[in-house]
Amino acid sequence: MYRYDEFDSRLVAERIEQFSDQVARRLDGRLTEDQFKPLRLMNGVYLQLHAYMLRVAIPYGELNAARLRALADIARRYDKGYGHFTTRTNIQFNWPALVDVPHILKDLARVEMHAIQTSGNCIRNVTTDALAGIAADEVEDPRPWCELIRQWSTFHPEFTFLPRKFKIAVIGAPKDRAAMRTHDIGLEIVRDDTGALGFRLFVGGGQGRLPHIASELKSFIPAEELFAWLTATLRVYNRHGRRDNIHKARIKILVASLGLDAFRAEVEEAFAALPKAPLAVPEAEVERIKAYFAPRPYAAAPPRFAAFDRALMTDPAFARWTRNNLRPHKQPGYAAVVISLKPVGGVPGDATAEQMDRVADLAERFSFDQVRVTYEQNLLLPHVAMDDLPELHAALGRAGLAEANAGLAADIISCPGLDYCSLANARSIPVAQALSERLSDPVFQDAVGEVRINISGCINACGHHHVGHIGILGVDKQGEEFYQITLGGSPDETASIGQIVGKGLPGEAVAPAIERVLKAYLARRDAGERFIDTLRRLGADPFKEAIYEAA
Amino acid sequence: MKILTANRLADGAVVWLALGGRWSTEFEDAVRLDPEPAAAALAQAEAQPGRFVAPYLIEADAAGVERRERLRESIRADGPTAGHSLENV
Ligand code: SF4
Numbered sequence: 254m255y256r257y258d259e260f261d262s263r264l265v266a267e268r269i270e271q272f273s274d275q276v277a278r279r280l281d282g283r284l285t286e287d288q289f290k291p292l293r294l295m296n297g298v299y300l301q302l303h304a305y306m307l308r309v310a311i312p313y314g315e316l317n318a319a320r321l322r323a324l325a326d327i328a329r330r331y332d333k334g335y336g337h338f339t340t341r342t343n344i345q346f347n348w349p350a351l352v353d354v355p356h357i358l359k360d361l362a363r364v365e366m367h368a369i370q371t372s373g374n375c376i377r378n379v380t381t382d383a384l385a386g387i388a389a390d391e392v393e394d395p396r397p398w399c400e401l402i403r404q405w406s407t408f409h410p411e412f413t414f415l416p417r418k419f420k421i422a423v424i425g426a427p428k429d430r431a432a433m434r435t436h437d438i439g440l441e442i443v444r445d446d447t448g449a450l451g452f453r454l455f456v457g458g459g460q461g462r463l464p465h466i467a468s469e470l471k472s473f474i475p476a477e478e479l480f481a482w483l484t485a486t487l488r489v490y491n492r493h494g495r496r497d498n499i500h501k502a503r504i505k506i507l508v509a510s511l512g513l514d515a516f517r518a519e520v521e522e523a524f525a526a527l528p529k530a531p532l533a534v535p536e537a538e539v540e541r542i543k544a545y546f547a548p549r550p551y552a553a554a555p556p557r558f559a560a561f562d563r564a565l566m567t568d569p570a571f572a573r574w575t576r577n578n579l580r581p582h583k584q585p586g587y588a589a590v591v592i593s594l595k596p597v598g599g600v601p602g603d604a605t606a607e608q609m610d611r612v613a614d615l616a617e618r619f620s621f622d623q624v625r626v627t628y629e630q631n632l633l634l635p636h637v638a639m640d641d642l643p644e645l646h647a648a649l650g651r652a653g654l655a656e657a658n659a660g661l662a663a664d665i666i667s668c669p670g671l672d673y674c675s676l677a678n679a680r681s682i683p684v685a686q687a688l689s690e691r692l693s694d695p696v697f698q699d700a701v702g703e704v705r706i707n708i709s710g711c712i713n714a715c716g717h718h719h720v721g722h723i724g725i726l727g728v729d730k731q732g733e734e735f736y737q738i739t740l741g742g743s744p745d746e747t748a749s750i751g752q753i754v755g756k757g758l759p760g761e762a763v764a765p766a767i768e769r770v771l772k773a774y775l776a777r778r779d780a781g782e783r784f785i786d787t788l789r790r791l792g793a794d795p796f797k798e799a800i801y802e803a804a
Numbered sequence: 805m806k807i808l809t810a811n812r813l814a815d816g817a818v819v820w821l822a823l824g825g826r827w828s829t830e831f832e833d834a835v836r837l838d839p840e841p842a843a844a845a846l847a848q849a850e851a852q853p854g855r856f857v858a859p860y861l862i863e864a865d866a867a868g869v870e871r872r873e874r875l876r877e878s879i880r881a882d883g884p885t886a887g888h889s890l891e892n893v
Contacts, residue, residue: 280814282854300857302880304816335888347889350815600887671876672884680879682886732872 254545254623255312255400257365264408265362268369272296273355280352295375297368298354301673307346307354308371309361310378313385313399313423314342314626318613321624323364325609327357336609338594338602340666340717341420342380342626343371347673369407374415376406376487380422382430383627386546387635389583392442393450395425397542398479401534405480412487416494417502419487420459432628432744434458434467435720437504438486443473450476456486456516457508458748460714465505466748468513470520476539481532485524489516549621549636554586564643571646573695574657579642586639590620591659592632592649597693598686601667602630611652619645629666631659661698662706662771663689666717670710670727671734677710679727679734684708684763691764692771701771704784705744720744722785723767724751736763738800740770740793743785754797766800773799806842807834807869809880810849810859818880819856821845831881836864 257265272292279289293299299306309324316324324344328336331353332346339345349357361367370377379399386394402421406412412419422436433439439455451473458467474482493511495501508516564571580589592612594602604612612632616624619641620634627633637645649655658664665688668674670681685708692698707721711728718724724739735757742751758766771784773795778787788796808821812829819827820834828834837845842861849859862877863870869877883889 280854282852285853286857300811300816302876303818303883304811333889352814603888605888671879672886680875680885682884686886732874734875 254315254317255365255403256545261365261404261407262362265365265367265369268296268367269355269358269362272358276351276355291373293351294372295369296354296358297371298351299372299675301347301675302671303673304348305351305354306673307349307357307368308339309344309346309366309368310371311343311366311626312403313379313381313396314383314628315396316616316624316626317622318617318624320364320366321609321613321616323360323366325606325613327360328606328609331357334607335603335605337600337669338604338626338630338632340628340630340668340715341378342628343378344626345669347669372418374417374419375413376409376415376419376421379403379406380420380431380436380628382424382426383625383633384430384580384589384635385425386548387580387582387584387589388426388428388430389581390428391425391583392444393425394543394546395423395440395442396546397539398423398440398442398476400542400545401479401539402483405483411484412491415487415491416496417499417504419490419504421483427746429744429746429748432717432720432748434746434748435460435464435717435744436467438483439467440479445473452476452479452482454482454486457505457513459503459505460717460719461503462500462712463506463509464714464719464750465509466750467505468508470513470517477534477536478529478532479534481524481527481529482520484532485520485527488523489519493519548584549623551584551587551636552638555640558586558639560640560643564646568643570650570655570657571643573699574646574655575642577657577661577699578659580633582636584636587636588639588642590634590637590642590645591627592634592654593656593659593664594631594654595658595664595689596653596656597663598690600682601665601685604632608652608654611648612654615645615648629659629664631664657695658698660703662692662701662704662767663698665689665706665708666721667708668710668715670708670716674710676713677727678712678729679710679736680760681708681710681716681725681727684725684727684736684760687761687764688767691768697771700775702783704771704774705742706767707742717744718742719750720748721751722788723770725763725767728757730757734760736760738763738766740796741785741788752793754793754800758800769799769802770796805836805864805866806839806861807836807864808842808845808849808859808861809834809877810856813853813855813857816857821849831877834864836866 422433441453454471455467625633667685671677708725709716709718720742739751822828822833
């Protein structure tokens with residue numbers, strides 16, 4: 254877990270004071286909206302359809318009980334009793350009043366949180382693998398590197414006014430559980446032949462209007478050169494990115510238009526010109542930060558899991574939940590637990606203040622005071638002892654949080670869409686709800702197995718529809734909502750962009766069409782094939798037919 | 805005909821220009837304006853940055869908002885069509 258040092262605390266306190274004054278001057282009319290808008294955006298305050306929206310950064314998705322309780326408290330006092338966890342592992346409050354924002358920011362600062370750089374053309378919150386520090390396939394825990402990047406990028410004077418927003422993801426394993434290749438810069442921790450630690454550096458990923466999967470810029474950069482390579486890459490982008498055209502301003506467009514080799518040559522030239530010593534990653538600092546993320550004081554695994562085994566035999570709901578919502582932990586005797594925020598007919602990623610409080614209690618009791626936000630808009634308790642699982646499951650059930658659908662068809666990723674978002678073309682939430690109800694049969698969900706369904710309310714793709722196995726994009730045709738379906742996207746190490754299958758469907762036709770697609774998969778799959786495997790083997794045609802088949 | 809709408813500065817609430825220069829949080833109160841007074845009302849709202857954010861005009865007739873903007877404006881008027889804020893409004 255990160256900790257604020259003296260610099261963080263001072264910077265955040267100064268920023269709150271500055272922004273409070275700006276809010277006061279806006280409220281008494283001394284600042285116009287044109288003057289104020291860039292200032293509020295720098296502090297995570299958007300204006301949506303019904304109200305202001307405050308986006309709070311959750312550094313690489315990590316929370317403890319105190320932080321989660323502070324979020325619950327804000328939801329209760331300043332919002333309508335809930336918050337929305339996003340695909341960037343942040344949380345959004347949909348209803349804060351502008352006059353309250355300074356108070357909210359003070360409450361956040363008390364638990365070392367803020368809303369800085371959650372908007373605007375700067376380096377945003379770094380994201381990572383929700384199984385960081387847990388997964389057995391990991392070369393090294395990516396979180397200390399996320400923390401280093403967080404410190405380096407916060408208020409970075411050179412990179413505060415980039416051509417466009419900039420997103421970085423770091424993973425520590427060859428398996429990509431963070432959609433790393435959809436980021437402006439992606440980093441994968443690797444070791445070279447000598448065993449030295451470093452990164453594969455990816456660049457130019459992005460979703461939105463012109464989606465791109467990131468390309469490998471360097472197959473190995475030594476760990477101590479991380480900041481130098483980041484600086485060189487961002488410097489080239491800062492200089493050559495298209496500031497004249499918002500649709501062409503992301504680094505993905507620059508990489509595509511220059512070509513990867515020419516872009517690499519520019520970055521290498523910028524790298525060569527940089528003074529290396531001041532940018533070298535300080536080893537002592539790395540060690541200090543790594544200590545924050547040291548393994549927990551785990552208990553030795555018992556010879557057998559008496560409570561776990563008993564519950565498995567006697568409680569089918571528990572058994573199903575363990576099959577779908579547990580993720581292996583490298584520490585024997587422990588598992589990571591996905592807390593699904595996708596109840597049947599619910600709003601993907603929403604949690605009530607009460608639920609946040611309950612999860613905070615459970616994190617303290619069962620998971621060494623740690624809880625994470627996943628980019629699939631769920632929560633995760635990273636370190637739960639096997640024999641605690643039955644009790645945890647029961648407690649989650651009482652809070653309405655024991656949905657056993659993690660990674661399944663009903664684990665739908667969805668942006669807020671036109672119900673909240675001022676940029677939206679169509680609603681997302683009602684489509685997600687209808688789909689979740691349609692696919693609610695657990696037997697069907699389990700038969701279908703792993704599949705990713707993503708919904709965005711406009712081409713900005715906050716719901717990651719381009720990289721959903723099944724993507725749903727809301728479009729507006731003369732005031733009517735239609736939904737374009739894409740097939741074959743994937744966010745992992747085999748990343749791909751989904752292809753549009755044909756003309757859009759009206760909202761009520763989406764859920765039945767998706768159900769037919771999943772049935773078509775069940776009818777055609779070979780043994781052991783996931784949905785995406787069958788789709789890749791057969792191509793999209795049989796599934797297109799299923800979509801447009803007259804019901 | 806046109807309707808003038810904005811968000812209220814202090815809390816972001818959606819408001820409409822009503823009869824007698826009053827602003828209301830109820831869409832039902834919104835007055836229909838001819839193009840000229842509508843433009844004047846908009847200019848007046850824009851001149852009060854201490855009260856309103858992003859004022860703009862909506863095309864409307866007696867029956868309601870023109871079709872292209874109908875859904876967006878009905879969501880602004882009635883709130884989200886789904887989700888937690890329904891129970892908590
Ligand atoms: S994808 Fe579009 S509609 Fe959805 S949250 Fe992003 S900007 Fe809004």
